[in-house]
Amino acid sequence: MQSWLDVDPTSDFSIYNLPFGVFETRDRAPRAGIAIGDYIVDLAVLAERRLLPLPDHAPHREEDLQRALNRPTLNDFIALSKSVTGAVRLCVQQLLMASSRDAHPPEVWAHALVRQRDARMLMPLRVPNYTDFYSSLHHATNVGAMFRDPKTPLLPNWRHLPVAYHGRASSIVVSGAPIRRPRGQIKRDDDPTPTFGPTLALDFELEMAFVIGKASPLGRPITTSEAEQYIFGLLLFNDWSARDIQKWEYQPLGPFLGKNFASTISPWIVTLEALDPFRVPMPSQEPPPLPYLRASGNQSFDIHLAVDLIAPSGLTLTVCRSNFRHMYWTMSQQLAHHTVNGCNVEVGDLMASGTLSGPTPESYGSMLELTWNGRNPLRLPDGSTRTFLEDGDAVALRGWAERDGMRVGFGEARAQILPALDGEA
Template identity: 60%
Template structure:
């Protein structure tokens, strides 16, 4: 199937916006009106345990000098969840939000590996490309939505109210505790660096699906739709090292005298839900 990645955590979008645009322009004008997303690369979605090679590419570390080519120096993780489409829709026939749940099969954990220095140079004007397609790791088992329904929560209050095709009163937010740990070379045990929860998402999976298909785009069984980085309101709930290190301005302690701003060679990343 195809792969689409959304950007549906308000806290994550706000954090990134503050870092790169300032508090006054943290959220882009469209963010509170639609679930922002982009088309990813399905061929580099891999199962947990598959080694990830540090990518090479163009970066521009000095604004006054030409770009350089070399290994990524800011390799990051993104704590995400994703769902697989069950039944698809016919081309030209959008999925109504009232029936969107009928098209959602189940969920997996996801780590959307990100090369931040490559991303910073390449993303204007069409968004990330090589900085994301280097690899996307998912858990080996799919948890069905039926199994998750005991953990359903009311949807977040959305202000301004979205357009009618995105309005939905049925609860479809889920209380799923999430953790990220890193085990560096020489460490006997991993250290947890993030404690978050899927309930922090602003846009629901049903809204993502309804928006994705509103133009008649046909989704197919096995298509993978990801949440985007899951960050909560507290610093320890930030779902990326970009946020945890606040764009590399502070260290993330791992214990045993080790710390990180971004991933080093040999690091093992463990996502738990």
């Protein structure tokens, strides 16, 4: 496909992609948009011009669509159903095709296209609930070898179910929002009692998250075969972690203050439809999972991932290159397990993958693994080193899929670390 817009072939936002987000400008209130190259298509403008017709079988009116596109989050739009959101995406794709260049007066596009540099991206979702999984075999093995037993690093349940915990939805922020270094209780191995202060082991976690696009009723599980009907799309997810706070607090109930202070997401949601050409077979699972978790076929995706560490001087080092296909438990299995007990899901819920580490040291998705808990510091090109993240550092997660001339990317999830607040709790 070719667009009449000039789109750089290396752009994440090709005509094959067309992800959804929420933006505002000095003269436009928050609203829904689609990314294409260096531009944003203002969906509210197209809806007002009656250029986004609903499918014939849609149970909604055009007024419902216009109202949803003028909201400050995508929740109402996503809730209209995949038939509507998919039709909107395909309609915009058709409007942007080279063959459609002269189909509408130039003044339509003069108002409907906004340069990304002139817009501010906002949180794309109101997130009712957030769950963080632990689904990379390589990450779980590394952590188990580091803190438990190198010979038997996995806990007995890991290969039988997708391990997860419920995180804090209120502290999820969009790319660009700074992250304040958290404080909490820290217990060093050689101290008899804990102390209170800023974390000395601030870390990133390279993750992706899928967005729930359809609510389910309380008491009704979602099967692995149904799961993708409930998944609207994916985005990048950085689950910031304070490793020293986490180490002291996590037994017996798991992560709390070491995790809930912030998570950063990318502003654009890439739909499952856009990712369909990049499907790959799911990993071999041994032992075979219980019947409710069984799945087959191309349930995973070949999505390249990278993490850049940006020092306060601006010096940038790519510290990790990994891939989404390293996830042992698929999204369908995660959602089936999440709901098998009758737990319901809501539109806008986020389900994060857990750290997406690969099999080699350069693919480890956290500073904890990259430096092996600080024992092997990273060396930056200027000679400085890092065991964990320092104040002023920034981290940028990137993701993209590429095949046969098609590129579908996620932009980035970036944030800079600010010093801890002064004073005692």
